[in-house]
Amino acid sequence: MAQTAVIGAGFVGLSTAWHLMRDGHTVTLYDPVGAAGGASFGNAGTFATYACIPVNNPSVFRDIPHFLLDARSPFRLRLAYLPQLAPWLARFLLHSTAARSQHTSRALAQLLARAQAGYDAMLQAPGLAQFVRPRECLYLYSSSRAFAQSQADLALRQTLGVVLDVLERDQVQALEPNLSPIFERGVLFRGSWYLSDPGGFLQTLQTDLQGRGLRVVQSAVTHLRPGPREVVVDCTDGTQRFDQVALCAGAYSRALAAQCGDAIPLDTERGYHLLYPNTSALIQRPVGWAERGFYMTPMARGIRVAGSVELAGLKPDKHAGLLKLLEHSSQRALPGLPAATEPWLGFRPTLPDGLPVIGHSRASQRVVYAFGHQHIGLTLGGVTGSLVADLVGGRTPGLDLTPFAPGRFG
Numbered sequence: 180m181a182q183t184a185v186i187g188a189g190f191v192g193l194s195t196a197w198h199l200m201r202d203g204h205t206v207t208l209y210d211p212v213g214a215a216g217g218a219s220f221g222n223a224g225t226f227a228t229y230a231c232i233p234v235n236n237p238s239v240f241r242d243i244p245h246f247l248l249d250a251r252s253p254f255r256l257r258l259a260y261l262p263q264l265a266p267w268l269a270r271f272l273l274h275s276t277a278a279r280s281q282h283t284s285r286a287l288a289q290l291l292a293r294a295q296a297g298y299d300a301m302l303q304a305p306g307l308a309q310f311v312r313p314r315e316c317l318y319l320y321s322s323s324r325a326f327a328q329s330q331a332d333l334a335l336r337q338t339l340g341v342v343l344d345v346l347e348r349d350q351v352q353a354l355e356p357n358l359s360p361i362f363e364r365g366v367l368f369r370g371s372w373y374l375s376d377p378g379g380f381l382q383t384l385q386t387d388l389q390g391r392g393l394r395v396v397q398s399a400v401t402h403l404r405p406g407p408r409e410v411v412v413d414c415t416d417g418t419q420r421f422d423q424v425a426l427c428a429g430a431y432s433r434a435l436a437a438q439c440g441d442a443i444p445l446d447t448e449r450g451y452h453l454l455y456p457n458t459s460a461l462i463q464r465p466v467g468w469a470e471r472g473f474y475m476t477p478m479a480r481g482i483r484v485a486g487s488v489e490l491a492g493l494k495p496d497k498h499a500g501l502l503k504l505l506e507h508s509s510q511r512a513l514p515g516l517p518a519a520t521e522p523w524l525g526f527r528p529t530l531p532d533g534l535p536v537i538g539h540s541r542a543s544q545r546v547v548y549a550f551g552h553q554h555i556g557l558t559l560g561g562v563t564g565s566l567v568a569d570l571v572g573g574r575t576p577g578l579d580l581t582p583f584a585p586g587r588f589g
Protein backbone atom coordinates (compact mmCIF):
# COMPACT_ATOMS: atom_id res chain seq x y z
CA MET A 180 0.00 0.00 0.00
CA ALA A 181 1.16 3.54 -0.76
CA GLN A 182 2.08 6.52 1.39
CA THR A 183 -0.19 9.19 -0.11
CA ALA A 184 -0.83 12.90 0.37
CA VAL A 185 -4.04 14.74 -0.42
CA ILE A 186 -3.82 18.50 -0.88
CA GLY A 187 -7.06 20.29 0.03
CA ALA A 188 -9.82 19.35 2.48
CA GLY A 189 -12.95 20.22 0.49
CA PHE A 190 -15.50 17.79 -0.91
CA VAL A 191 -13.01 16.55 -3.47
CA GLY A 192 -10.02 16.19 -1.12
CA LEU A 193 -11.85 14.57 1.80
CA SER A 194 -13.73 12.21 -0.51
CA THR A 195 -10.41 11.28 -2.09
CA ALA A 196 -8.91 10.65 1.36
CA TRP A 197 -11.89 8.42 2.19
CA HIS A 198 -11.54 6.34 -0.99
CA LEU A 199 -7.74 6.05 -0.62
CA MET A 200 -8.09 4.88 2.98
CA ARG A 201 -10.75 2.38 1.95
CA ASP A 202 -8.16 0.88 -0.38
CA GLY A 203 -5.74 0.59 2.53
CA HIS A 204 -3.39 3.48 1.71
CA THR A 205 -1.88 5.72 4.36
CA VAL A 206 -3.11 9.31 3.87
CA THR A 207 -1.77 12.69 4.98
CA LEU A 208 -4.16 15.58 4.31
CA TYR A 209 -2.85 19.12 3.88
CA ASP A 210 -5.01 22.23 4.22
CA PRO A 211 -4.10 25.58 5.83
CA VAL A 212 -7.69 26.18 6.95
CA GLY A 213 -8.88 22.68 7.81
CA ALA A 214 -11.97 20.80 6.65
CA ALA A 215 -14.26 22.81 4.35
CA GLY A 216 -12.14 25.95 4.33
CA GLY A 217 -12.91 26.70 0.68
CA ALA A 218 -15.93 26.66 -1.63
CA SER A 219 -17.12 23.47 0.03
CA PHE A 220 -18.10 25.37 3.16
CA GLY A 221 -20.68 27.75 1.75
CA ASN A 222 -22.35 26.14 -1.24
CA ALA A 223 -26.09 25.62 -1.72
CA GLY A 224 -25.79 22.06 -0.43
CA THR A 225 -27.59 20.40 -3.34
CA PHE A 226 -26.67 16.94 -4.57
CA ALA A 227 -27.50 17.94 -8.10
CA THR A 228 -27.26 14.92 -10.41
CA TYR A 229 -29.31 16.89 -12.94
CA ALA A 230 -26.65 19.63 -13.32
CA CYS A 231 -25.14 18.48 -16.62
CA ILE A 232 -25.68 21.81 -18.43
CA PRO A 233 -22.57 23.98 -18.02
CA VAL A 234 -22.74 27.76 -17.63
CA ASN A 235 -20.90 28.02 -20.93
CA ASN A 236 -23.68 26.92 -23.27
CA PRO A 237 -25.08 28.72 -26.33
CA SER A 238 -27.43 30.87 -24.21
CA VAL A 239 -24.34 32.81 -23.09
CA PHE A 240 -24.25 34.59 -26.47
CA ARG A 241 -27.96 35.49 -26.23
CA ASP A 242 -27.61 36.69 -22.64
CA ILE A 243 -24.44 38.80 -22.88
CA PRO A 244 -26.35 42.15 -23.08
CA HIS A 245 -28.46 41.15 -20.06
CA PHE A 246 -25.33 40.02 -18.16
CA LEU A 247 -23.58 43.30 -18.79
CA LEU A 248 -26.40 45.85 -18.63
CA ASP A 249 -29.19 44.57 -16.37
CA ALA A 250 -28.85 45.37 -12.64
CA ARG A 251 -30.82 42.18 -11.89
CA SER A 252 -28.30 39.97 -13.66
CA PRO A 253 -26.65 37.49 -11.26
CA PHE A 254 -23.53 37.59 -13.44
CA ARG A 255 -20.72 40.16 -13.07
CA LEU A 256 -17.35 40.64 -14.68
CA ARG A 257 -14.84 42.92 -12.96
CA LEU A 258 -13.23 45.05 -15.65
CA ALA A 259 -9.98 45.45 -13.72
CA TYR A 260 -9.58 41.64 -13.85
CA LEU A 261 -10.26 41.43 -17.59
CA PRO A 262 -6.63 41.60 -18.79
CA GLN A 263 -5.75 38.61 -16.60
CA LEU A 264 -8.98 36.79 -17.43
CA ALA A 265 -8.98 37.37 -21.19
CA PRO A 266 -7.35 34.07 -22.31
CA TRP A 267 -9.65 32.05 -20.03
CA LEU A 268 -12.70 34.04 -21.13
CA ALA A 269 -11.90 33.60 -24.82
CA ARG A 270 -11.67 29.83 -24.33
CA PHE A 271 -14.82 29.86 -22.18
CA LEU A 272 -16.76 31.54 -25.01
CA LEU A 273 -15.25 29.16 -27.55
CA HIS A 274 -16.61 26.28 -25.49
CA SER A 275 -20.09 27.82 -25.41
CA THR A 276 -20.96 26.75 -28.95
CA ALA A 277 -23.66 24.09 -29.25
CA ALA A 278 -21.28 21.27 -30.23
CA ARG A 279 -18.70 21.93 -27.51
CA SER A 280 -21.26 22.58 -24.83
CA GLN A 281 -22.99 19.28 -25.67
CA HIS A 282 -19.64 17.50 -25.40
CA THR A 283 -19.31 18.97 -21.90
CA SER A 284 -22.87 17.95 -20.98
CA ARG A 285 -22.31 14.38 -22.10
CA ALA A 286 -19.06 14.09 -20.16
CA LEU A 287 -20.61 15.65 -17.05
CA ALA A 288 -23.59 13.30 -17.34
CA GLN A 289 -21.17 10.33 -17.27
CA LEU A 290 -19.74 11.56 -13.98
CA LEU A 291 -23.11 12.55 -12.55
CA ALA A 292 -24.52 9.10 -13.30
CA ARG A 293 -21.88 7.72 -10.91
CA ALA A 294 -22.17 10.48 -8.30
CA GLN A 295 -24.46 8.59 -5.93
CA ALA A 296 -22.30 5.46 -6.05
CA GLY A 297 -19.31 7.64 -5.12
CA TYR A 298 -20.98 8.49 -1.81
CA ASP A 299 -23.05 5.39 -0.98
CA ALA A 300 -20.51 3.59 1.21
CA MET A 301 -19.08 6.85 2.61
CA LEU A 302 -22.51 7.84 3.92
CA GLN A 303 -22.37 4.84 6.24
CA ALA A 304 -19.60 6.58 8.24
CA PRO A 305 -20.72 7.52 11.76
CA GLY A 306 -22.69 10.78 11.89
CA LEU A 307 -22.85 11.52 8.15
CA ALA A 308 -26.36 10.30 7.32
CA GLN A 309 -27.86 12.90 9.69
CA PHE A 310 -26.80 15.66 7.25
CA VAL A 311 -28.60 14.13 4.26
CA ARG A 312 -32.06 15.55 3.53
CA PRO A 313 -33.92 13.42 0.96
CA ARG A 314 -35.86 16.31 -0.57
CA GLU A 315 -35.75 17.01 -4.30
CA CYS A 316 -34.64 20.33 -5.73
CA LEU A 317 -37.25 22.61 -7.24
CA TYR A 318 -36.12 24.99 -9.97
CA LEU A 319 -38.44 27.90 -10.76
CA TYR A 320 -39.09 30.29 -13.63
CA SER A 321 -40.81 33.62 -13.02
CA SER A 322 -41.35 34.30 -16.72
CA SER A 323 -42.84 32.09 -19.42
CA ARG A 324 -40.13 33.39 -21.74
CA ALA A 325 -37.31 32.06 -19.54
CA PHE A 326 -39.12 28.72 -19.23
CA ALA A 327 -39.57 28.57 -23.01
CA GLN A 328 -35.87 29.35 -23.46
CA SER A 329 -34.95 26.48 -21.13
CA GLN A 330 -36.71 23.83 -23.25
CA ALA A 331 -33.61 22.78 -25.16
CA ASP A 332 -31.66 22.37 -21.90
CA LEU A 333 -34.46 20.37 -20.28
CA ALA A 334 -34.71 18.13 -23.33
CA LEU A 335 -30.93 17.57 -23.31
CA ARG A 336 -31.00 16.73 -19.61
CA GLN A 337 -33.73 14.16 -20.25
CA THR A 338 -31.80 12.67 -23.14
CA LEU A 339 -28.84 12.30 -20.78
CA GLY A 340 -30.92 10.42 -18.21
CA VAL A 341 -32.20 13.15 -15.87
CA VAL A 342 -35.71 12.43 -14.58
CA LEU A 343 -37.78 15.56 -13.99
CA ASP A 344 -41.35 16.73 -13.57
CA VAL A 345 -42.54 20.05 -15.01
CA LEU A 346 -44.93 21.83 -12.65
CA GLU A 347 -47.60 24.44 -13.35
CA ARG A 348 -47.96 27.58 -11.23
CA ASP A 349 -50.59 26.06 -8.88
CA GLN A 350 -48.53 22.89 -8.40
CA VAL A 351 -45.53 25.03 -7.37
CA GLN A 352 -47.72 26.89 -4.86
CA ALA A 353 -49.10 23.63 -3.51
CA LEU A 354 -45.58 22.28 -2.92
CA GLU A 355 -44.21 25.50 -1.43
CA PRO A 356 -47.13 27.66 -0.20
CA ASN A 357 -44.89 30.35 1.37
CA LEU A 358 -43.35 31.29 -1.96
CA SER A 359 -44.52 34.47 -3.61
CA PRO A 360 -46.99 33.55 -6.41
CA ILE A 361 -44.68 34.93 -9.10
CA PHE A 362 -43.45 31.63 -10.49
CA GLU A 363 -44.98 30.55 -13.80
CA ARG A 364 -43.38 27.13 -13.97
CA GLY A 365 -41.23 24.80 -11.92
CA VAL A 366 -39.09 21.74 -12.51
CA LEU A 367 -38.67 19.08 -9.84
CA PHE A 368 -35.55 16.98 -10.27
CA ARG A 369 -36.09 13.39 -9.22
CA GLY A 370 -33.33 11.71 -7.22
CA SER A 371 -31.70 14.93 -6.02
CA TRP A 372 -31.18 15.60 -2.31
CA TYR A 373 -29.31 18.10 -0.16
CA LEU A 374 -27.07 18.51 2.88
CA SER A 375 -28.30 20.42 5.92
CA ASP A 376 -24.75 21.68 6.65
CA PRO A 377 -22.03 21.01 4.04
CA GLY A 378 -19.24 22.24 6.36
CA GLY A 379 -20.51 20.10 9.24
CA PHE A 380 -20.66 17.09 6.93
CA LEU A 381 -16.99 17.48 5.97
CA GLN A 382 -15.83 18.13 9.53
CA THR A 383 -17.62 14.97 10.66
CA LEU A 384 -16.05 13.01 7.80
CA GLN A 385 -12.59 14.30 8.65
CA THR A 386 -13.03 13.44 12.35
CA ASP A 387 -14.07 9.91 11.42
CA LEU A 388 -11.07 9.52 9.10
CA GLN A 389 -8.69 10.88 11.76
CA GLY A 390 -10.05 8.26 14.15
CA ARG A 391 -9.04 5.66 11.57
CA GLY A 392 -5.52 6.97 10.97
CA LEU A 393 -5.78 10.02 8.69
CA ARG A 394 -2.94 12.44 9.45
CA VAL A 395 -3.97 16.10 9.09
CA VAL A 396 -1.38 18.81 8.53
CA GLN A 397 -2.94 22.24 8.90
CA SER A 398 -0.67 24.16 6.58
CA ALA A 399 -0.42 25.18 2.94
CA VAL A 400 1.61 23.17 0.47
CA THR A 401 4.12 25.53 -1.11
CA HIS A 402 5.96 23.18 -3.48
CA LEU A 403 5.31 19.88 -5.20
CA ARG A 404 8.35 18.14 -6.66
CA PRO A 405 7.61 14.86 -8.41
CA GLY A 406 10.62 12.60 -8.94
CA PRO A 407 11.12 9.07 -10.30
CA ARG A 408 10.76 7.36 -6.91
CA GLU A 409 8.74 9.79 -4.78
CA VAL A 410 7.01 13.16 -4.63
CA VAL A 411 8.50 15.78 -2.34
CA VAL A 412 5.90 17.98 -0.68
CA ASP A 413 6.99 21.23 0.97
CA CYS A 414 4.54 22.97 3.23
CA THR A 415 4.86 25.91 5.58
CA ASP A 416 5.70 23.40 8.37
CA GLY A 417 8.39 21.34 6.62
CA THR A 418 9.02 18.71 3.97
CA GLN A 419 7.63 15.19 3.49
CA ARG A 420 8.00 12.51 0.82
CA PHE A 421 5.17 10.40 -0.59
CA ASP A 422 4.62 7.62 -3.12
CA GLN A 423 1.60 9.39 -4.60
CA VAL A 424 0.00 12.84 -4.25
CA ALA A 425 -3.55 13.94 -5.13
CA LEU A 426 -3.91 17.65 -5.85
CA CYS A 427 -7.44 18.65 -4.78
CA ALA A 428 -6.97 22.32 -3.86
CA GLY A 429 -9.99 23.58 -5.83
CA ALA A 430 -9.52 27.06 -7.28
CA TYR A 431 -6.01 27.21 -5.76
CA SER A 432 -4.65 24.23 -7.71
CA ARG A 433 -3.22 26.06 -10.71
CA ALA A 434 0.14 27.12 -9.27
CA LEU A 435 0.88 23.68 -7.81
CA ALA A 436 0.01 21.98 -11.12
CA ALA A 437 2.34 24.42 -12.88
CA GLN A 438 5.16 23.26 -10.59
CA CYS A 439 4.57 19.76 -11.97
CA GLY A 440 4.88 21.07 -15.52
CA ASP A 441 1.18 21.44 -16.41
CA ALA A 442 -0.15 24.83 -17.51
CA ILE A 443 -3.84 24.36 -16.74
CA PRO A 444 -6.17 27.29 -17.48
CA LEU A 445 -8.02 27.17 -14.18
CA ASP A 446 -9.86 30.29 -12.99
CA THR A 447 -12.71 30.93 -10.64
CA GLU A 448 -16.41 31.70 -10.80
CA ARG A 449 -16.93 33.49 -7.54
CA GLY A 450 -20.23 32.86 -5.73
CA TYR A 451 -21.95 34.23 -2.65
CA HIS A 452 -24.25 33.20 0.13
CA LEU A 453 -26.35 34.83 2.82
CA LEU A 454 -28.06 33.26 5.82
CA TYR A 455 -31.57 33.88 7.19
CA PRO A 456 -31.29 32.35 10.68
CA ASN A 457 -34.12 30.16 11.98
CA THR A 458 -36.27 30.38 8.86
CA SER A 459 -35.93 26.86 7.51
CA ALA A 460 -39.55 25.93 8.17
CA LEU A 461 -40.59 28.34 5.40
CA ILE A 462 -39.61 25.94 2.59
CA GLN A 463 -39.40 22.17 2.39
CA ARG A 464 -36.62 21.73 -0.18
CA PRO A 465 -33.92 23.63 -2.11
CA VAL A 466 -35.69 26.15 -4.32
CA GLY A 467 -33.86 27.78 -7.23
CA TRP A 468 -34.87 30.85 -9.19
CA ALA A 469 -33.55 30.43 -12.72
CA GLU A 470 -33.53 34.07 -13.87
CA ARG A 471 -31.80 35.28 -10.69
CA GLY A 472 -29.25 32.45 -10.50
CA PHE A 473 -29.55 31.31 -6.89
CA TYR A 474 -30.89 28.61 -4.59
CA MET A 475 -32.61 28.96 -1.24
CA THR A 476 -31.82 25.88 0.84
CA PRO A 477 -33.45 25.12 4.21
CA MET A 478 -30.32 24.24 6.20
CA ALA A 479 -29.80 23.42 9.87
CA ARG A 480 -29.21 27.04 10.93
CA GLY A 481 -31.68 28.69 8.58
CA ILE A 482 -32.30 29.30 4.89
CA ARG A 483 -29.05 29.74 3.00
CA VAL A 484 -29.36 31.76 -0.21
CA ALA A 485 -26.45 30.85 -2.47
CA GLY A 486 -25.55 31.70 -6.04
CA SER A 487 -24.32 34.45 -8.45
CA VAL A 488 -21.32 34.27 -10.75
CA GLU A 489 -18.61 36.90 -10.58
CA LEU A 490 -15.48 36.76 -12.72
CA ALA A 491 -12.94 38.64 -10.63
CA GLY A 492 -10.20 36.24 -9.55
CA LEU A 493 -9.18 35.04 -6.10
CA LYS A 494 -9.22 38.37 -4.26
CA PRO A 495 -11.24 38.25 -1.03
CA ASP A 496 -13.23 41.50 -1.48
CA LYS A 497 -16.98 41.01 -1.83
CA HIS A 498 -19.29 42.63 -4.41
CA ALA A 499 -21.84 44.57 -2.37
CA GLY A 500 -24.21 44.88 -5.36
CA LEU A 501 -24.39 41.12 -5.90
CA LEU A 502 -25.05 40.53 -2.21
CA LYS A 503 -27.85 43.13 -2.27
CA LEU A 504 -29.30 41.47 -5.36
CA LEU A 505 -29.23 38.08 -3.60
CA GLU A 506 -30.98 39.58 -0.59
CA HIS A 507 -33.64 41.44 -2.58
CA SER A 508 -34.29 38.52 -4.93
CA SER A 509 -34.68 36.00 -2.12
CA GLN A 510 -36.99 38.32 -0.19
CA ARG A 511 -39.04 38.79 -3.35
CA ALA A 512 -39.28 35.00 -3.81
CA LEU A 513 -40.05 34.29 -0.17
CA PRO A 514 -41.79 37.31 1.38
CA GLY A 515 -41.49 36.05 5.00
CA LEU A 516 -37.70 36.43 5.11
CA PRO A 517 -36.13 38.86 7.63
CA ALA A 518 -32.83 40.75 7.10
CA ALA A 519 -30.00 38.56 5.81
CA THR A 520 -26.82 37.83 7.80
CA GLU A 521 -23.34 36.25 7.40
CA PRO A 522 -22.39 37.25 3.83
CA TRP A 523 -19.94 34.72 2.42
CA LEU A 524 -17.82 34.60 -0.74
CA GLY A 525 -16.49 31.37 -2.23
CA PHE A 526 -14.37 30.44 -5.23
CA ARG A 527 -15.73 27.82 -7.63
CA PRO A 528 -12.85 26.21 -9.52
CA THR A 529 -13.70 26.36 -13.23
CA LEU A 530 -11.95 25.32 -16.44
CA PRO A 531 -12.95 27.04 -19.70
CA ASP A 532 -14.76 23.92 -20.97
CA GLY A 533 -16.73 23.43 -17.75
CA LEU A 534 -15.19 20.00 -17.08
CA PRO A 535 -13.00 19.09 -14.12
CA VAL A 536 -9.44 17.89 -14.47
CA ILE A 537 -9.14 14.28 -13.28
CA GLY A 538 -6.00 12.46 -14.27
CA HIS A 539 -2.27 12.01 -13.92
CA SER A 540 0.07 14.93 -14.21
CA ARG A 541 1.87 14.79 -17.54
CA ALA A 542 5.19 14.95 -15.72
CA SER A 543 4.61 12.09 -13.32
CA GLN A 544 2.36 9.10 -12.70
CA ARG A 545 2.87 9.87 -9.02
CA VAL A 546 0.74 13.03 -9.08
CA VAL A 547 -3.02 12.88 -9.71
CA TYR A 548 -5.06 16.03 -10.32
CA ALA A 549 -8.68 16.35 -9.19
CA PHE A 550 -9.96 19.91 -9.35
CA GLY A 551 -12.14 22.23 -11.42
CA HIS A 552 -15.60 20.96 -10.43
CA GLN A 553 -17.22 24.38 -11.01
CA HIS A 554 -20.84 24.47 -9.71
CA ILE A 555 -21.10 20.79 -8.75
CA GLY A 556 -18.11 19.84 -6.60
CA LEU A 557 -20.24 18.70 -3.69
CA THR A 558 -22.18 16.44 -6.05
CA LEU A 559 -19.07 15.08 -7.76
CA GLY A 560 -16.74 14.79 -4.75
CA GLY A 561 -17.47 11.11 -4.07
CA VAL A 562 -17.13 9.84 -7.63
CA THR A 563 -14.00 11.93 -8.14
CA GLY A 564 -12.45 10.42 -5.02
CA SER A 565 -13.18 6.92 -6.31
CA LEU A 566 -11.58 7.73 -9.69
CA VAL A 567 -8.46 9.13 -8.01
CA ALA A 568 -8.24 5.96 -5.91
CA ASP A 569 -8.45 3.91 -9.13
CA LEU A 570 -5.54 5.87 -10.62
CA VAL A 571 -3.44 5.66 -7.46
CA GLY A 572 -4.15 1.93 -7.19
CA GLY A 573 -3.25 1.29 -10.84
CA ARG A 574 -6.79 0.15 -11.70
CA THR A 575 -8.47 1.07 -14.97
CA PRO A 576 -11.34 3.41 -14.01
CA GLY A 577 -14.78 2.24 -15.09
CA LEU A 578 -15.15 5.48 -17.02
CA ASP A 579 -13.23 6.97 -19.93
CA LEU A 580 -11.27 9.85 -18.39
CA THR A 581 -10.22 11.37 -21.75
CA PRO A 582 -12.65 14.35 -21.47
CA PHE A 583 -11.07 15.23 -18.10
CA ALA A 584 -7.43 14.85 -19.15
CA PRO A 585 -5.07 17.50 -17.72
CA GLY A 586 -3.42 17.85 -21.14
CA ARG A 587 -6.58 18.58 -23.12
CA PHE A 588 -5.82 22.30 -23.38
CA GLY A 589 -2.53 21.66 -25.13
Ligand SMILES: Cc1cc2nc3c(=O)[nH]c(=O)nc-3n(C[C@H](O)[C@H](O)[C@H](O)COP(=O)(O)OP(=O)(O)OC[C@H]3O[C@@H](n4cnc5c(N)ncnc54)[C@H](O)[C@@H]3O)c2cc1C
Nearest residue numbers: 187189191217218219222223225400429450555556557558
Ligand atom coordinates in the same frame (compact mmCIF):
# COMPACT_ATOMS: atom_id res chain seq x y z
C1 LIG B 1 -22.33 29.94 -4.01
C2 LIG B 1 -21.98 28.52 -4.37
C3 LIG B 1 -22.98 27.56 -4.42
C4 LIG B 1 -22.67 26.25 -4.77
N1 LIG B 1 -23.66 25.29 -4.72
C5 LIG B 1 -23.35 23.99 -5.00
C6 LIG B 1 -24.32 22.97 -4.87
O1 LIG B 1 -25.46 23.21 -4.47
N2 LIG B 1 -23.98 21.69 -5.21
C7 LIG B 1 -22.74 21.37 -5.64
O2 LIG B 1 -22.49 20.21 -5.97
N3 LIG B 1 -21.75 22.31 -5.70
C8 LIG B 1 -22.04 23.60 -5.40
N4 LIG B 1 -21.08 24.57 -5.49
C9 LIG B 1 -19.74 24.20 -5.98
C10 LIG B 1 -18.91 23.52 -4.93
O3 LIG B 1 -18.98 24.21 -3.71
C11 LIG B 1 -17.46 23.43 -5.41
O4 LIG B 1 -17.41 22.87 -6.70
C12 LIG B 1 -16.68 22.53 -4.46
O5 LIG B 1 -16.75 23.04 -3.15
C13 LIG B 1 -15.23 22.40 -4.89
O6 LIG B 1 -14.65 21.53 -3.96
P1 LIG B 1 -13.08 21.34 -3.89
O7 LIG B 1 -12.82 20.34 -2.84
O8 LIG B 1 -12.56 21.10 -5.27
O9 LIG B 1 -12.54 22.79 -3.52
P2 LIG B 1 -12.63 23.62 -2.16
O10 LIG B 1 -13.83 23.31 -1.38
O11 LIG B 1 -12.44 25.06 -2.53
O12 LIG B 1 -11.41 23.10 -1.33
C14 LIG B 1 -10.09 23.37 -1.67
C15 LIG B 1 -9.28 23.34 -0.41
O13 LIG B 1 -7.91 23.46 -0.75
C16 LIG B 1 -7.28 24.20 0.26
N5 LIG B 1 -6.01 24.73 -0.25
C17 LIG B 1 -5.83 25.78 -1.07
N6 LIG B 1 -4.52 25.96 -1.32
C18 LIG B 1 -3.86 24.98 -0.65
C19 LIG B 1 -2.48 24.64 -0.50
N7 LIG B 1 -1.52 25.33 -1.13
N8 LIG B 1 -2.17 23.59 0.28
C20 LIG B 1 -3.13 22.87 0.91
N9 LIG B 1 -4.44 23.15 0.80
C21 LIG B 1 -4.81 24.19 0.02
C22 LIG B 1 -8.30 25.26 0.62
O14 LIG B 1 -8.05 25.80 1.93
C23 LIG B 1 -9.61 24.50 0.55
O15 LIG B 1 -10.00 23.99 1.79
C24 LIG B 1 -21.35 25.89 -5.12
C25 LIG B 1 -20.33 26.85 -5.03
C26 LIG B 1 -20.64 28.14 -4.65
C27 LIG B 1 -19.53 29.16 -4.54
